[in-house]
Amino acid sequence: MRTAQQLLFPDPQPLVERLGRDFFRQLPERPGVYLMRDASDVILYVGKAKNLRKRLGSYRVANPDRMARRHLRLLRAVARIDLQECADESTAVARESELLRTVRPRFNRAGTWPAPTRFFAWRCLERQLQLAVAERPDSKWRFHGPLGGFAFALRAALGRLIWLAVQPRPGFSGLPLGWFHGRRDPEIAIHCGRLIEPAAHNLDRLLSGHPAEFCDWIRTRLPADLHRFEKAAAEADLEFITDGPPLPSGESQPVESR
Numbered sequence: 001m002r003t004a005q006q007l008l009f010p011d012p013q014p015l016v017e018r019l020g021r022d023f024f025r026q027l028p029e030r031p032g033v034y035l036m037r038d039a040s041d042v043i044l045y046v047g048k049a050k051n052l053r054k055r056l057g058s059y060r061v062a063n064p065d066r067m068a069r070r071h072l073r074l075l076r077a078v079a080r081i082d083l084q085e086c087a088d089e090s091t092a093v094a095r096e097s098e099l100l101r102t103v104r105p106r107f108n109r110a111g112t113w114p115a116p117t118r119f120f121a122w123r124c125l126e127r128q129l130q131l132a133v134a135e136r137p138d139s140k141w142r143f144h145g146p147l148g149g150f151a152f153a154l155r156a157a158l159g160r161l162i163w164l165a166v167q168p169r170p171g172f173s174g175l176p177l178g179w180f181h182g183r184r185d186p187e188i189a190i191h192c193g194r195l196i197e198p199a200a201h202n203l204d205r206l207l208s209g210h211p212a213e214f215c216d217w218i219r220t221r222l223p224a225d226l227h228r229f230e231k232a233a234a235e236a237d238l239e240f241i242t243d244g245p246p247l248p249s250g251e252s253q254p255v256e257s258r
Helices: 014-019 021-025 052-057 069-077 089-103 150-166 193-207 211-221 228-243
Strands: 032-037 043-049 080-085 119-125 128-134 142-144 187-191
Touching: 014 021, 014 069, 014 080, 021 052, 032 052, 032 089, 043 052, 043 069, 043 089, 052 080, 119 150, 119 193, 128 150, 128 193, 150 187, 150 193, 150 211, 150 228, 193 211, 211 228
Parallel strands: none
Antiparallel strands: 032 043, 032 080, 119 128, 119 142, 128 187
């Protein structure tokens, strides 16, 4: 916290002093990545932006009460900022990810090491539908991905929804311990009984790029007197599946044997 005497003076603007006001005025209002370098031309930090002018403008003022010490140290060390404009935000995200893994700047923490490859995997075993997340599913499973960390969130949402569809009466209150909060077990199994075929068919349709069919099937299975909390939770999971991060296109398939 600054003293009363310090509050009498304006916040420092190290980047404005070093790069000039014209640098910030002339920044493009486009997606892209930016590379902050020190006086020795070493890349200190890599970031992406939907709007480069707006994002970099947030670095103009180094307010010590609002900015982490790590960021303050970064701004004091930056001597130059390079820009790489991109066609759209998704291209900027991909370019940032590539730079983080290859350069590994010391002021970046997340994304500097490649994340494990994770697949959403599933199979039917007798009357059970088994759902799993695996870095390398074996040939006994059908798989979809790679999805990264999204695979865990997808499996948790699908586990809850399919459970509710095949066990509508006990509902979420009958879920195995930890399922509602997406516990990261190696795999989960849902006893579907006579509903194993429609459950597997609609799951396959979802992963083949037809989420509306899966959502319609889930909704037709929900009882009319479903508790409003469970209905809201189910709708939130359905919205996550349809509006969340896009699933890779293509049908789920067996893993190729090696």
